Every structure is written in structure tokens, then in C-alpha cells.
Amino acid sequence: MKIKILHLYPKEMNLYGDRGNILALEKRATWRGIKVEVVPYEPGAKIPSDINLIFGGGGQDSSQSLIEKDLQKIAPRLKELIENGVPALTICGLYQLFGNFFETKDGDRIEGTHILNLSTKAGEERLIGNIVIDSLEFGEIVGYENHSGLTSLGEGVVAFGNTIVGFGNNGEDKTEGARYKNCIGTYLHGPILPKNPAIADFLIERALSFSAGKEIELEKLDDGIEALAHESAVARAKTT
Amino acid sequence: MRKSTILIGKTIQKLSRLRGGGSALPGLVIERLDPNFIKTILEKLPHGVVVISGTNGKTTTTKMVTELLENEGLKVFTNKTGSNFVRGVISAILKNIETNGEFDYDIAVLELDEAHAVKFSEVAPIDYALLLNIQRDQLDRFGEIDYVTRCLQKVAEKAKKAVILNREDPQVCEIKAKNPVYFGLSDALVKKFPSDDNIIVHSNKKASDKPAKVILEKLSSEATFNIEQKIYTTPLEVRGIYNAFNAAGALATVKTVLKKSNNEKLITKLSEIKSAFGRGEIFTIKGNEVELFLVKNPSAFDLSLVSFADNKHDFLIAINDEIADGRDISWLWDVDFDKLKEVKITSGLRAADMALRLKYEDIPVEYIVEDLKKAIKLFVNSSKKPKRIFATYTAMLEIRKIILGKSLE
Numbered sequence: 001m002k003i004k005i006l007h008l009y010p011k012e013m014n015l016y017g018d019r020g021n022i023l024a025l026e027k028r029a030t031w032r033g034i035k036v037e038v039v040p041y042e043p044g045a046k047i048p049s050d051i052n053l054i055f056g057g058g059g060q061d062s063s064q065s066l067i068e069k070d071l072q073k074i075a076p077r078l079k080e081l082i083e084n085g086v087p088a089l090t091i092c093g094l095y096q097l098f099g100n101f102f103e104t105k106d107g108d109r110i111e112g113t114h115i116l117n118l119s120t121k122a123g124e125e126r127l128i129g130n131i132v133i134d135s136l137e138f139g140e141i142v143g144y145e146n147h148s149g150l151t152s153l154g155e156g157v158v159a160f161g162n163t164i165v166g167f168g169n170n171g172e173d174k175t176e177g178a179r180y181k182n183c184i185g186t187y188l189h190g191p192i193l194p195k196n197p198a199i200a201d202f203l204i205e206r207a208l209s210f211s212a213g214k215e216i217e218l219e220k221l222d223d224g225i226e227a228l229a230h231e232s233a234v235a236r237a238k239t240t
Numbered sequence: 241m242r243k244s245t246i247l248i249g250k251t252i253q254k255l256s257r258l259r260g261g262g263s264a265l266p267g268l269v270i271e272r273l274d275p276n277f278i279k280t281i282l283e284k285l286p287h288g289v290v291v292i293s294g295t296n297g298k299t300t301t302t303k304m305v306t307e308l309l310e311n312e313g314l315k316v317f318t319n320k321t322g323s324n325f326v327r328g329v330i331s332a333i334l335k336n337i338e339t340n341g342e343f344d345y346d347i348a349v350l351e352l353d354e355a356h357a358v359k360f361s362e363v364a365p366i367d368y369a370l371l372l373n374i375q376r377d378q379l380d381r382f383g384e385i386d387y388v389t390r391c392l393q394k395v396a397e398k399a400k401k402a403v404i405l406n407r408e409d410p411q412v413c414e415i416k417a418k419n420p421v422y423f424g425l426s427d428a429l430v431k432k433f434p435s436d437d438n439i440i441v442h443s444n445k446k447a448s449d450k451p452a453k454v455i456l457e458k459l460s461s462e463a464t465f466n467i468e469q470k471i472y473t474t475p476l477e478v479r480g481i482y483n484a485f486n487a488a489g490a491l492a493t494v495k496t497v498l499k500k501s502n503n504e505k506l507i508t509k510l511s512e513i514k515s516a517f518g519r520g521e522i523f524t525i526k527g528n529e530v531e532l533f534l535v536k537n538p539s540a541f542d543l544s545l546v547s548f549a550d551n552k553h554d555f556l557i558a559i560n561d562e563i564a565d566g567r568d569i570s571w572l573w574d575v576d577f578d579k580l581k582e583v584k585i586t587s588g589l590r591a592a593d594m595a596l597r598l599k600y601e602d603i604p605v606e607y608i609v610e611d612l613k614k615a616i617k618l619f620v621n622s623s624k625k626p627k628r629i630f631a632t633y634t635a636m637l638e639i640r641k642i643i644l645g646k647s648l649e
Contacts, residue, residue, distance in 0.1 A: 020573030023600050060386055129567065144568045189570050194596055225599050228608065229592040236561060236589065 008056035018057030020191035043070035058092030075113035087182035087206035095185035117154035130237035131166030143188030267327025287347035294372030304490035361398035374411035549579035558635035587615035
């Protein structure tokens with residue numbers, strides 16, 4: 001058994017702690033005896049045919065326009081993978097660009113991949129702070145958000161969770177992130193996966209099941225420290 | 241400038257000190273009363289104003305430049321308290337100016353963080369700027385690296401005489417200045433410095449080919465500097481590769497301000513200069529050495545680990561997430577912890593997060609103790625080994641208090 005992770009634009013889109021998400025996937029697979037290969041995707045490269053997990057992080061505003069053109073080239077292939085059920089996690093910048101478009105302050109549009117039916121507009125101020133959301137599937141999720149984009153969900157996608165502490169997609173409708181098939185988009189970094197290991201395990205399980213063509217169930221790990229870190233982060237978020 | 245301004249400022253300072261208040265209020269009032277106050281005072285200084293900025297190493301480098309210049313016989317005005325913003329500088333001036341307006345200094349050496357350095361450059365004269373590095377700091381405070389680079393570019397444009405630049409930093413070396421002076425590293429040393437451009441892909445870095453006034457050539461138990469093509473080797477009181485590199489920046493600055501200063505004399509003085517507090521400070525507790533290192537962002541932590549992770553010491557890592565530390569602790573995941581074999585204790589408000597980070601690097605942690613006092617007590621009583629503590633800013637301050645209060649029996 002093996003997971004093969006496509007890491008989108010690791011050089012351009014690697015804000016704060018995204019490495020922790022990759023590390024969480026790698027370790028939690030390796031601890032179970034599952035092989036892991038991370039394929040860094042740089043602009044102009046080919047996407048291997050046997051990818052079964054996609055990860056994309058956030059970047060600085062200037063990075064977003066650096067990858068815009070290349071992203072358009074691979075958008076059809078990414079869309080095909082997601083439609084077929086390949087799991088994906090996209091954070092912040094690439095979450096926005098997995099949507100329809102990002103509209104800058106000047107009204108220019110950076111075209112997205114149209115994988116997630118949502119759109120984002122640059123806001124007046126940055127939404128920054130600890131965030132806790134509640135999701136039916138994963139329970140309480142904790143992280144940190146730092147974005148100026150305001151995202152509105154369209155038809156066919158559901159929110160990843162409801163905001164309990166923090167701003168979420170737009171600071172208004174209490175939604176956070178988006179979910180379509182096995183693709184998760186979210187503003188949560190922190191990074192999200194180590195402190196919310198159920199999401200990491202979901203991605204690994206979906207990746208293996210996709211490749212095997214049948215349901216694969218993961219064995220349980222001792223998540224004592226994960227739970228401790230999760231609890232203390234939720235407590236900090238609620239008191240600061 | 242009116243003498244009444246100084247009197248009013250000094251009075252407010254006394255009153256707010258009686259109240260136990262901070263240092264911003266007098267500055268605020270002076271800014272309103274006399275917007276040119278800071279300019280009027282500082283532009284009279286015969287050797288001008290040196291501003292030191294960058295993500296890491298400001299405090300210790302400012303200390304070095306100040307002490308080197310003092311050793312050359314200059315009276316140096318500096319903002320020692322770490323109040324590194326415009327109002328803090330005004331407060332420091334008020335403390336040191338005579339009521340008759342006499343400000344008896346030859347030169348000002350000021351530590352300013354990136355955003356405040358820009359504000360300072362808009363209201364005060366700058367003659368020299370020493371720009372150390374641009375690394376990821378607390379994004380929630382400073383925004384993104386591009387923004388910080390633009391800040392320092394503006395500061396560089398305001399420096400009338402020279403800008404001293406780190407030629408090995410990909411952002412800093414691109415900063416344009418009328419009269420740039422560079423400091424750098426040898427090819428062999430440059431590989432030891434992680435930079436944000438290769439957080440994931442560690443490339444074979446080469447020192448940039450810009451000619452440098454001062455180069456840190458070698459570092460073992462002694463440091464070897466190349467000052468204007470002459471080689472000097474000396475032991476240093478400050479420890480760690482980053483401090484030796486900052487020393488090269490300090491030397492380049494002093495050689496730019498005082499062109500005729502004697503190199504041997506500078507090197508002798510440099511060898512005696514100690515780090516600023518909490519930056520490699522050594523305490524002795526129950527006959528054991530305990531060293532305390534401030535770590536506030538991935539590059540600073542990486543460089544501390546390059547110099548100070550070993551098998552001989554017990555380690556404690558204390559992570560807080562107060563505003564001064566940065567609320568966002570994601571940066572811990574960008575630090576290369578693999579140089580540590582094991583960690584005795586993680587502590588601070590985010591002790592569990594730190595332990596989790598180490599778990600995903602397969603580094604065992606013996607205890608998770610959130611309370612710093614309990615953690616330090618357990619730590620110093622746990623073994624006879626010498627000890628090292630890495631701590632974020634507010635954790636560092638609290639640990640110093642605990643250690644200096646010595647309530648550890």
C-alpha cells in the first residue's frame with residue numbers, strides 16, 4: 001500500500017507550517033507501514049498518473065500571480081482527479097484558487113480552477129487569529145487563520161465546518177472552508193493536520209481506497225499528544 | 241525647539257513612571273506638541289544617526305556597534321530598553337536630554353523593527369542603516385516578507401551616507417542604495433545558513449559575489465574576519481554562528497562610520513562584547529550551567545540549533561503565544577529539529593504543541609509541563625548535566641525572572 005502525494009507549488013506556496021501538513025501525512029502513513037511518496041509539483045512539470053492525494057498550501061499575495069498561468073494548464077487534470085474521488089486538502093491561497101476566481105482590490109481577477117464552486121474577493125482588512133470550527137464529520141477542528149480574502153460558497157459545495165471562534169470564510173455567514181467530494185478547502189493553518197489527526201487519517205484512507213478500488217480501513221494510532229495539543233489550542237482560542 | 245517641550249516631556253515621564261506606566265505616553269505628547277522634536281535633536285549629532293533593522297539579531301548587533309563606537313571614544317546614544325519604535329526613541333531622548341536642551345552625544349545607534357524603521361525615517365534623519373536580514377517573523381504582526389522588504393527599501397533610500405547590507409540574504413542584497421557597503425560569509429560558511437528561499441529544497445548555496453567590506457571567513461573556537469582584505473582571528477564572548485555573522489555587520493558599520501578606526505583595536509574590543517540579555521545568557525544553578533536562548537522565528541531557531549543542539553546538554557523548550565511572541569505558532573513546523581536527539585521538557589502556554597511538533601520528528605519528550613515555574617524547577621533538579629533552554633520572548637522574560645528569583649529549592 002502506498003500513498004503518492006502531489007504537493008502543489010511547494011516553493012511558491014509554502015506559508016508557515018504547510019510542511020507540518022505533509023509531515024503529518026507522511027508520519028501517520030509510515031507509522032502504519034504504508035509507503036509514502038511526495039511529488040513536488042513545480043510550474044511546467046507533469047502530473048504523474050498514479051497520484052492518489054493532492055495537497056496545496058498558502059502563499060504570499062505575490063506568489064499567487066506567479067502560479068496563475070501554470071495552474072490554468074493543470075486545472076483540467078486536477079478537476080478530473082477530484083471528480084474521480086481523489087482526496088485533496090487545499091489551504092488558504094490554493095483553497096481560494098481551487099474556486100472560480102480571486103478578485104483583487106483593484107478589481108482584477110485571478111482565474112481559479114473551478115473545481116470548487118466558490119469565489120473570493122479581497123477584503124479591507126486581514127482576518128487573523130485562532131479559529132475553532134465544528135464539522136459534522138470531524139468534530140471540533142482547531143487552527144489559525146490569516147487571510148484578507150472573503151470567500152462565498154456557491155451551489156454544490158458545502159462548508160467544511162461552522163465557525164465557533166474566529167472569522168471563517170468571510171466573517172459573516174459562519175461558514176468555514178468548503179467540501180466537495182473528497183476535496184477539502186480551508187483557511188485553517190496551524191498547521192491543520194497534526195492537531196486534527198482525524199482529517200489526516202481521512203485523507204490517507206481515501207487515498208488508499210481510491211487506489212485499491214475498495215474500502216480500506218486504517219488501524220488506530222495512539223493520539224495522546226495530538227489530543228492534548230488539540231485541547232490546549234482550543235482552550236487558548238476560546239480565551240484569547 | 242522650545243525648552244518648554246522638554247520640560248513638559250520630562251514631567252510626563254516622571255508622572256507616568258510614578259504610576260508605573262509604560263514609555264509611550266511622553267512620546268505621544270511630544271509628537272503632538274512638537275512634531276520636529278526628534279529631528280531637531282538628532283540632526284545636531286556630529287556623527288549622525290545609525291539605524292539597525294532586520295528580523296533577527298538587532299538587539300545584540302546594536303549592542304556591538306554601540307560598544308565598539310564607545311571604545312573609539314564616541315559618546316553613543318542608544319535605545320537600550322528595547323523600546324524600538326519612534327515614541328520609545330523620544331522617551332529615551334527625554335531621559336537623557338538636559339532641561340536646557342543640551343544633548344551631549346556624538347552619534348545615535350538605534351534598533352528599530354522593520355515597520356517602525358520606516359516611520360522613524362519619515363520623521364528623523366538617518367545617516368547610516370545596517371540591514372541584517374529579512375526572514376519570516378510573526379506574520380500576524382508584520383504581514384508578508386514582500387512588505388518587510390519594501391519597508392527596508394524605504395529606509396535605505398533615506399540613509400544619507402551609507403547602507404550596510406548583508407550580501408548573503410536574498411532579500412537584503414537586492415535592496416538598492418546610493419552607497420551600499422556589504423558584509424558577508426565565506427562560501428564554506430554560507431551553507432550553514434538556512435534561508436526562507438530553501439525551506440524545502442536545500443540547494444548548494446554560494447556566497448554572493450558582491451565585494452564585501454567585512455567577511456566572516458571561518459568559525460571554530462575562534463572567529464576569523466576579513467576586514468578590507470586583512471585577516472584577523474579572535475575568540476568571541478558572543479556565541480553561535482549568527483552572532484559571529486552579526487559581528488561582521490557591526491564591524492562593517494563601524495568601519496563605514498569611522499574609516500580610520502584601527503582594526504586590531506576593534507577586534508580586541510569585539511572579543512569582549514557579551515550578548516544582550518536572554519540571548520545565550522549563562523546562569524549557574526546548583527553548580528550547573530543553564531543557558532537561555534531567545535527563539536522567535538524559524539530562522540533564529542534553526543541557527544540556534546545549528547550551534548547549540550548536542551548530546552551533552554539537557555534541553556527544555558518553552559513556547560508562549562502571547563502577542564509579543566506571535567499568536568500564530570505554525571512557524572514551529574518550519575524549524576529543523578532533527579539536530580536534537582531528545583528533549584527533557586516542553587513548557588509554556590503551547591507546551592503540548594511543541595511536544596506534538598517533536599513527536600512528528602521522532603524526538604522523544606520526557607515531560608510536558610505547561611507551568612514555567614514548575615518546569616524550570618523540575619528541569620534544574622532532574623540531572624547533573626549542563627542545561628540549555630530555548631524560549632520565545634515572553635517565556636524568556638518569565639524564565640529569567642524565575643531563575644533570578646531563585647525560588648527553585
